[in-house]
């Protein structure tokens with residue numbers, strides 16, 4: 001074996017072991033998994049709609065408007081049945097507070113709906129909502145397969161100081177988030193109570 005080949009192999013082995021330890025560190029600190037098809041029968045928990053839902057929101061993936069403040073967030077995921085089947089054409093309606101914790105009750109700012117694609121996927125582009133009295137930051141959603149009951153729920157942000165003091169907070173509704181260019185990326189898969 002030539003010297004350079006041996007060095008190369010040693011470098012590869014070192015890289016593998018550091019990857020393994022990174023993986024182990026990540027596994028120790030990672031969040032509890034969001035409810036998804038791999039843990040079986042648990043549909044996404046229902047939560048109150050609260051007082052600010054408005055019907056007939058515009059159909060759109062991006063709720064961001066010019067001049068809107070706040071940290072950008074790209075929220076993606078799937079709508080699944082309890083048996084892991086993706087639900088195409090499922091309705092997702094999102095409404096939320098702005099970065100200062102205020103809802104737009106006159107218009108449709110930070111409100112929008114869309115339908116999952118043929119693979120059951122969705123994507124919203126929005127901002128991280130602010131806190132308002134009594135509530136940790138959260139997104140409100142209604143999710144519905146065509147002709148089926150509506151799942152009304154809320155999603156939460158990991159690491160928010162206000163989570164523990166909010167009586168509605170449910171760790172099963174934590175998004176998985178990571179920093180991304182210009183903001184954060186978040187993931188959440190909804191599981192509907194259907195097979």
Ligand SMILES: [Fe+2]
Pocket residue numbers: 050052097135138140
């Ligand atoms: Fe709210």
